[in-house]
Amino acid sequence: MSIRRAAFWSVSGQYITFAIQFAASVIISRFFLKPAEIGLFSIALAAAMVLAIFQDMGVTRFISGQPQMRRDALGDYLTLTIGIAWSVAAILILSAPWLASFYDQPGLVGLVRLIGLSYVLVPFATVSCALLIRDMDFRGLFWVNAGSGLVGNITAVVLAFQGFSAFSLAWGVIVTALIKAISAQIMRPVAPRLRPRKKEVAPLLRFGSASFLISASAAIGQRSQDLIVGFILGIFATGLFSRASALAGQLSMLVTGAINSVFYPAFARKRDAGEPLAEPYLHLMACNTALNWAAMTGLAVCAEPLVRLLYGENWTGVAPLLFWTAIGEMLFIAMPLQMDIPILLGRIRTLVWINFLETGAAVMILALACLISLEAAAISRVLYGLVWWAIYAAFLTRLIDLPVWRVAIIYMQSAVCALGAGLPMIVLLYYLGSENVGLPALLLGTGLGGLAWVAMLFLCRHPAREEIRLALNVARGSLRARRLPG
Secondary structure (H helix, E strand, C coil): CCHHHHHHHHHHHHHHHHHHHHHHHHHHHHHHCCHHHHHHHHHHHHHHHHHHHHHCCCHHHHHHHCCCCCHHHHHHHHHHHHHHHHHHHHHHHHHHHHHHHHHCCCCHHHHHHHHHHHCCCCHHHHHHHHHHHHCCCHHHHHHHHHHHHHHHHHHHHHHHHCCCCCHHHHHHHHHHHHHHHHHHHHHCCCCCCCCCCHHHHHHHHHHHHHHHHHHHHHHHHHHHHHHHHHHHHCHHHHHHHHHHHHHHHHHHHHHHHHHHHHHHHHHHHHHHCCCCCHHHHHHHHHHHHHHHHHHHHHHHHCHHHHHHHHHCHHHCCHHHHHHHHHHHHHHHCCCCCCCHHHHHCCCHHHHHHHHHHHHHHHHHHHHHHHCCCHHHHHHHHHHHHHHHHHHHHHHHHHHCCCCHHHHHHHHHHHHHHHHHHHHHHHHHHHHHCHHHCCHHHHHHHHHHHHHHHHHHHHHCCCCCHHHHHHHHHHHHHHHHHHHCCC
């Protein structure tokens, strides 16, 4: 499958999955659950995902990124993955009462144990999905992710309607893991080996030991946010903070995550061929910042009317938090594949130390901000984003010989395009007032912003305009083919 065709399926999967998750979160938040209930689940999920770092031995990166791989070793990898994941599940189930006591929230016991049970199912999808990525079968991956997301989120909505409170979300996690495991095994069946061979799992363990340290530091920096906010500011504040972070993060993943997932195996092939990575990386950076910065600008500008329209009056406290988290997301996308590129180039040890440095900064900045206020916690995402960008920009610029002046030009072009995208919405908010902006005005501002963004891409001669040109040419060719007789 070509890179652009793979990107089509990957982008489609991201859009469908985002639409499903977004619709479910709006329905559940607006009609069924309150911020405190969402906050309780967020703490349980964050605790589970921090502990789940022990199950991430870099299996996906190992299978999809190594130059050569023996298919008969997949059973060994799966057995190892099962052993680690089931250990994580056991620890979560046994430690649930301690966590509930630490936060003085008895409801955490059942939530953590339910989420822990999902890790019994997770490994049966891990190896199979890694094979799909290695084979660049993003069409198959589309059906796995979209199908499991649809069934899991429908389950959560139905159970929330039935009055299961935060437990509806936990059951949704379990159902998603179950459907993903079944569908992934159908696409790429892999059976565990009863006695894994040491010579086969040894390379994975060597790779995974360094990958584990990277995943551990990344998980602590990312997943500990709700834990820190919950401990210092309480579960109500956690519900608001997690909703803002999730909305900004999901939209960011929607517009750029699919592109990045396609480029990882593509970069692996270029590495194996001995080709330089600077030019394709600059193009990836240009596409990422062009898309993400425009989307995040629009999200930040219309945060207040959007939150009121989607979630209702109970969630108005999300709006100022969403403004700052959206700006922070712009910084976190400015250096794409910040972990994948060093891993591909054999710089894992250096990456480990860099991850520890930026993780320490993340925890310290957020904890200090929480002592001030909830809005300060959201603002701290921008400060941490600047630190994060400075660290990885310095590292990757040297690693793949990025011309600094080219990077600066790309940033300036993307910033101008983002300003153009947000300008129509700014004008509408100025003349109408945010309290008077409803769905028609939001749709109008978004549509005009999209047109302004495309116009600015061409006026600024942004590198991403070539992707639009190509898409238009493909669309024209498809229309001509349909008009031809016979």
